[in-house]
Amino acid sequence: MELVVPSLDRLPAYADALSRGFWSDNLRREASAREELAKIAADPAAFVASLDDPEARGTPIVLPDGSTVKRLPSYRRWMWDDGFCGNVNFRWQPGTSALPPHVLGHLGYSVVPWQRRRGYATRALALILPEARRLGLTWVDLTTDPDNIASQKVITANGGHLVQRFTHLPAHGGGEGLLFRIPLARAA
Numbered sequence: 001m002e003l004v005v006p007s008l009d010r011l012p013a014y015a016d017a018l019s020r021g022f023w024s025d026n027l028r029r030e031a032s033a034r035e036e037l038a039k040i041a042a043d044p045a046a047f048v049a050s051l052d053d054p055e056a057r058g059t060p061i062v063l064p065d066g067s068t069v070k071r072l073p074s075y076r077r078w079m080w081d082d083g084f085c086g087n088v089n090f091r092w093q094p095g096t097s098a099l100p101p102h103v104l105g106h107l108g109y110s111v112v113p114w115q116r117r118r119g120y121a122t123r124a125l126a127l128i129l130p131e132a133r134r135l136g137l138t139w140v141d142l143t144t145d146p147d148n149i150a151s152q153k154v155i156t157a158n159g160g161h162l163v164q165r166f167t168h169l170p171a172h173g174g175g176e177g178l179l180f181r182i183p184l185a186r187a188a
């Protein structure tokens with residue numbers, strides 16, 4: 001499995017996954033998949049371009065309660081193994097490893113339901129950490145639901161540790177979350 005930059009030639013495989021029950025936004029789920037399919041139908045090139053936004057030129061982010069916040073620099077990579085098998089979202093704040101309170105971690109990932117438990121998420125996180133290090137981050141934060149054992153294993157397999165249990169902001173729907181941190185060794 002490799003991480004690839006989203007591209008037009010691979011877009012049909014991504015759209016197919018969305019129409020088969022996959023979503024990239026773990027907070028807004030089905031609603032986000034429907035929105036992405038509509039964007040792909042309207043302007044496939046613009047959709048692909050929007051996934052790579054290291055200068056935060058995109059439109060504001062819509063939180064689960066419908067409120068909006070300014071977009072951070074971000075990009076998405078697709079897990080590819082003879083087809084689309086998942087995605088990794090990476091966002092960061094320039095000049096600091098810290099994140100604003102409404103941002104649930106630097107990294108989020110999802111694997112298509114029919115390709116889970118094959119090590120893809122663990123490998124995808126391992127592949128993207130050097131990119132975070134190259135941007136100057138000294139750690140990355142990740143959040144999970146307390147019952148998301150699979151995601152917690154993905155993080156700990158990549159050197160992460162539990163920092164704290166926290167309560168989600170009302171904009172994220174409340175409820176408990178776990179904050180993990182992966183320290184990034186400095187480049188030699």
Ligand SMILES: CC(C)(COP(=O)(O)OP(=O)(O)OC[C@H]1O[C@@H](n2cnc3c(N)ncnc32)[C@H](O)[C@@H]1OP(=O)(O)O)[C@@H](O)C(=O)NCCC(=O)NCCS
Binds near residue numbers: 109112121150153157
């Ligand atoms: C979480 C998720 C990304 C894991 O992807 P994956 O490619 O199946 O993960 P891996 O194959 O790398 O497995 C990682 C570990 O979790 C374990 N695991 C995977 N699915 C599991 C499950 N449903 N229950 C318990 N353990 C599970 C694996 O056995 C492996 O454990 P090991 O290291 O002890 O062998 C995937 O389940 C998913 O997309 N879930 C929905 C979206 C999501 O929750 N994203 C994370 C948000 S924080």
